[in-house]
Each structure stands twice: as C-alpha cells, then as structure tokens.
Amino acid sequence: MPTFTRRQFLTCIANRSLALSLLSLKPVFASSRRAKANIIIGGGGIGGTSAARTLAQLAPHHNITLIDPSSTVTSCVGSNLVLSGNQPFSSIQHTRRHLGSIQHIRATIEAIDHDHRSVFLSNGSKLSYDRLILSPGIDFIWSGIDGYNELISEIHPHAWRAGPQTLMLRKQIAEMPKQGTVILSVPDNPYRCPPGPYERASLIADYFTRHKMRAKIIIIDAKTKFSKQAGFERAWSELYPNMIEWHSSETEGRLEYIDARKKKIGTEFNRYRGDVLNIIPAQKASELTQRAHLTDASGWCPVDPQNFASTLIPNVFVIGDAASVSPMPKSAFSAHTQAQVCAVSVLNDLEGFKSSNQPMINHCYSFLSENQAISITGVYAYDADANVLKTRSIGESTNTDDWTKEADFAKSWYGTFMREVFG
Amino acid sequence: MLTMTRLIIILISLSPFPSFSEAPFSQVSTSGCLACHAKEQLDREIIPRLDNRTPNQLYQLLLDFKSGQRKGTVMNRISQGFSDQELKIISDRLGTH
Numbered sequence: 001m002p003t004f005t006r007r008q009f010l011t012c013i014a015n016r017s018l019a020l021s022l023l024s025l026k027p028v029f030a031s032s033r034r035a036k037a038n039i040i041i042g043g044g045g046i047g048g049t050s051a052a053r054t055l056a057q058l059a060p061h062h063n064i065t066l067i068d069p070s071s072t073v074t075s076c077v078g079s080n081l082v083l084s085g086n087q088p089f090s091s092i093q094h095t096r097r098h099l100g101s102i103q104h105i106r107a108t109i110e111a112i113d114h115d116h117r118s119v120f121l122s123n124g125s126k127l128s129y130d131r132l133i134l135s136p137g138i139d140f141i142w143s144g145i146d147g148y149n150e151l152i153s154e155i156h157p158h159a160w161r162a163g164p165q166t167l168m169l170r171k172q173i174a175e176m177p178k179q180g181t182v183i184l185s186v187p188d189n190p191y192r193c194p195p196g197p198y199e200r201a202s203l204i205a206d207y208f209t210r211h212k213m214r215a216k217i218i219i220i221d222a223k224t225k226f227s228k229q230a231g232f233e234r235a236w237s238e239l240y241p242n243m244i245e246w247h248s249s250e251t252e253g254r255l256e257y258i259d260a261r262k263k264k265i266g267t268e269f270n271r272y273r274g275d276v277l278n279i280i281p282a283q284k285a286s287e288l289t290q291r292a293h294l295t296d297a298s299g300w301c302p303v304d305p306q307n308f309a310s311t312l313i314p315n316v317f318v319i320g321d322a323a324s325v326s327p328m329p330k331s332a333f334s335a336h337t338q339a340q341v342c343a344v345s346v347l348n349d350l351e352g353f354k355s356s357n358q359p360m361i362n363h364c365y366s367f368l369s370e371n372q373a374i375s376i377t378g379v380y381a382y383d384a385d386a387n388v389l390k391t392r393s394i395g396e397s398t399n400t401d402d403w404t405k406e407a408d409f410a411k412s413w414y415g416t417f418m419r420e421v422f423g
Numbered sequence: 424m425l426t427m428t429r430l431i432i433i434l435i436s437l438s439p440f441p442s443f444s445e446a447p448f449s450q451v452s453t454s455g456c457l458a459c460h461a462k463e464q465l466d467r468e469i470i471p472r473l474d475n476r477t478p479n480q481l482y483q484l485l486l487d488f489k490s491g492q493r494k495g496t497v498m499n500r501i502s503q504g505f506s507d508q509e510l511k512i513i514s515d516r517l518g519t520h
Binding site for chain 1: 456464503
C-alpha cells in the first residue's frame with residue numbers, strides 16, 4: 001500500500017485544480033468565437049431527424065437545415081406488425097414535431113459540390129454548408145438475380161423500405177390461397193436490420209395461425225447463420241411447427257433467378273414455387289452517396305467511428321444505414337445514437353474542440369408473435385489503440401427470458417423511441 | 424515514489440469522459456437511455472422512467488444490474504458495457520438531484 005507525503009498530496013490536488021480551472025475556461029473561449037454556421041442535414045429518417053433535433057437543442061444559434069421531401073416518416077421499425085395485420089399502417093407513420101429552429105426544406109439533395117461546400121436540391125436551389133450530415137439510408141442492388149429488377153419489385157414487393165410496398169405485401173399475404181406458400185429471400189450481410197427478415201417470417205406465421213393454418217413460409221437465405229437465431233428457431237418450432245422452413249446458403253447455394261410470371265425461383269440446387277414472392281434485395285448506401293464519391297468498393301460509406309466524418313470527403317458526415325460502422329448493426333437505434341454522437345462532434349469541431357470517446361448503445365426488439373418478443377443489445381466504443389470501433393458488451397434474450405414481458409417492453413419502447421426521435 | 428505520484432496525477436486528471444468538461448457540447452451517453460426510458464411517460468409505456476430517482480438510487484440500480492444481483496430484461500447486458508465510473512456519470516445526469 002503506497003503512502004503519500006503531504007507535499008505529494010498537495011501536488012496532486014494542485015494539478016487536479018489546475019486541470020479543472022483550465023477546462024472550465026474552455027467553453028468561455030469557445031463562446032467568444034461562436035459564429036453562425038450552416039449545418040445541412042440530408043435525409044429526415046431516424047438518423048437525420050435525430051441529428052437535426054440534437055443540433056437545434058444544443059446550438060439553436062446555428063442555421064440548421066433539414067432536407068427531406070416529406071413531412072411524414074414511415075418507420076421500418078414496426079412495419080412487420082403491419083404486414084401481419086397486428087397493427088394499422090398509421091402506427092408506423094410519424095410526423096416530425098417541435099422542430100424549433102430547424103428549417104425543413106421539402107426536397108432531396110441531388111448533387112454535392114465538395115469543393116464549394118454546396119448542395120444542389122431537387123427544387124432547383126443551391127445551398128452552401130459548413131458541415132453536411134447525411135443520413136440517406138439504403139438503395140437496392142438490382143443486379144445479381146436473373147429476372148429480378150426494380151420493376152419486378154413493384155409486382156413482387158420487397159417492402160424493405162416501409163411505405164406503399166408494405167401495404168402491397170400485406171394485401172398479397174391476405175389474398176393468397178389458404179394452403180399457399182410465401183417465399184422470403186434474405187440477402188447476405190450487411191443489410192438494413194439484420195433480424196428483420198426472421199421477425200417478418202415469424203409475424204407472417206402468426207397471421208397464418210389465425211387465418212391460414214396450412215400455409216407455409218420458405219426462407220431462402222444467402223447466409224449460413226443469422227441474428228437472434230436461437231430465439232427465432234425455438235419460437236418457430238414451438239409456435240409455428242412445420243410452418244417455417246429456413247434454407248441456408250450451405251444447402252441452396254446462390255439465389256439464381258426469379259420467374260416473376262410463374263412465381264418460381266431457382267437456387268443453385270433447387271427450384272421452388274410460391275404464391276407470394278418477397279425478395280429482399282442486396283443493399284448498398286444510397287445512390288446519392290455513390291454519386292458524391294462518399295462510398296468505397298464495399299458500396300457503403302467509410303467513416304471515422306469517433307465522429308462519423310467521411311474518411312473520403314472533408315466536412316461531410318454520414319450516419320445510419322449508409323455508413324460502415326462495423327461492428328454496429330444497421331438498425332434504427334444505431335442510427336439514433338450515431339446521430340447524437342455526430343451532432344455533438346460537429347458542434348465541438350465548429351468551436352475548435354475534439355469530442356471524446358462516447359460509448360454508443362444499440363438496442364432492438366424482434367416480435368416472435370403479437371405478444372412475444374426477443375431483444376438484442378450492444379454497447380460499442382472507439383478503441384484508440386486499435387483505431388477501430390469495438391464491442392464492449394453484446395447480448396440477446398435467452399430461452400429462459402420472459403418473452404411476453406419483452407413484448408410488453410417492446411411496445412413501450414417503440415412509442416418512447418419514436419417520440420424521442422420525431423418529437 | 425515519483426513514478427507513483429505521476430501515475431496518480433495522470434489518473435486524477437484523466438476522467439473516462441474527458442469531454443464532459445473539455446468540450447462545450449456533450450449530451451450523448453445518456454441519450455441512448457432516453458430512447459427507451461421516457462421523460463414524459465404515456466399510460467401504455469411501462470418501461471420505468473428515470474427522473475423519479477436520485478442519482479445515488481440510479482447508480483445503485485445500475486451497479487446491481489451490472490453485477491447480476493438484480494435481474495432485468497436488457498439492463499444486465501447493457502450495464503456491462505459501461506465502467507462503474509461511466510454509470511456514475513450517467514446516473515448523475517439522469518437522476519433528480
């Protein structure tokens with residue numbers, strides 16, 4: 001046990017006090033050079049709205065502009081409950097409220113001129129920025145499956161962006177024969193919401209148990225394992241015996257083609273016929289980011305995980321599904337947490353400060369049935385030594401957890417989360 | 424002894440979240456909490472709110488979740504991703520003083 005002399009103790013205290021007094025002066029210096037900056041946020045989904053609201057709350061003196069074509073957001077979270085008829089479509093529609101000092105322009109960003117720090121909007125106007133935060137979401141990769149393209153997806157909807165396709169898929173499921181088959185194909189990682197396809201299969205099966213006891217779901221997966229697998233598989237065997245078949249890429253190989261007219265698909269080894277084809281395409285960062293040279297060979301936007309600054313273009317930040325932030329999953333909660341880290345970093349950076357390492361939480365629920373859910377959680381933080389984002393803790397519901405209680409919490413969580421994001 | 428003194432000084436000067444005092448803006452670590460724990464709770468929302476507890480009560484709860492002494496649904500897992508000191512800072516920010 002070390003002992004300290006009085007002098008050593010006082011040295012410690014003096015250093016601590018000095019450190020504190022210096023630190024407490026910093027914000028005063030900061031405010032003296034406080035200037036109005038133009039911060040533009042492109043994309044008003046969960047990430048973009050959270051970023052804009054955080055900025056407006058912390059620094060209303062800046063010009064904060066949110067560019068998004070719509071005043072209503074349809075959330076992907078909760079959309080599988082709409083598909084299964086457990087919730088109305090209106091339950092996933094949210095209006096941004098209490099925008100405060102945020103100026104909302106109903107348009108999309110069409111192009112970015114990095115050299116002159118300006119964006120060109122779909123309404124013909126041009127705006128300049130000091131910092132640009134993009135939360136543009138995903139686009140789909142239409143090549144790779146013969147016979148499948150954007151046009152075909154309007155007949156056989158993917159519904160992986162909640163909206164009109166959600167309703168179209170719901171209608172097809174409701175109208176299919178009582179002994180029919182839904183084919184659900186799942187892409188390889190990374191894609192938006194890793195457990196989403198399996199929640200979808202569970203909730204369609206939940207609907208079948210009420211209306212079409214002899215119907216089936218065949219999942220054709222480009223992977224050999226999936227998120228929350230133990231929980232999903234237990235639920236499928238207990239709640240929906242013989243209703244859901246999961247086919248791994250190990251036994252199927254690649255999904256090769258779709259015959260949209262005959263509603264048939266072919267993998268490397270097998271052929272299947274379905275009454276409803278729900279093909280979830282492979283994904284990439286939104287095309288805007290590609291045009292703006294913000295993506296790398298992976299198709300996603302590389303960012304510094306400390307502040308979400310693009311590693312390719314200065315003064316541009318990318319958050320949410322479009323950004324490469326491994327090992328954080330592409331989820332709504334991740335986008336929300338990233339938005340806040342990014343917003344705070346942008347503000348500190350504008351005032352000449354570097355933000356410190358902030359742990360980020362991801363947390364999401366997947367419904368197994370209307371009244372049962374499982375969750376996955378992760379805490380992530382930047383590791384300066386390795387210069388990467390590291391997982392501090394990760395976990396999911398086990399078979400001994402109370403899934404009914406988790407479903408109650410999931411319903412509560414959705415309401416609170418959406419109000420926290422959209423006001 | 425000199426080395427030990429230096430070490431102590433460094434340890435005291437470095438907090439786990441230096442930016443809490445260094446940089447003017449820092450409200451992040453608690454925001455994840457508030458996405459589940461409503462500030463203004465509606466009737467159907469059953470996830471407990473946090474602002475009806477003191478910082479010390481919250482801190483003790485978080486430590487109990489972290490150690491497994493108290494069983495939650497997701498809080499055991501989430502609390503394990505934070506150091507005790509970080510949990511203390513979060514409790515100070517979210518609890519009612």
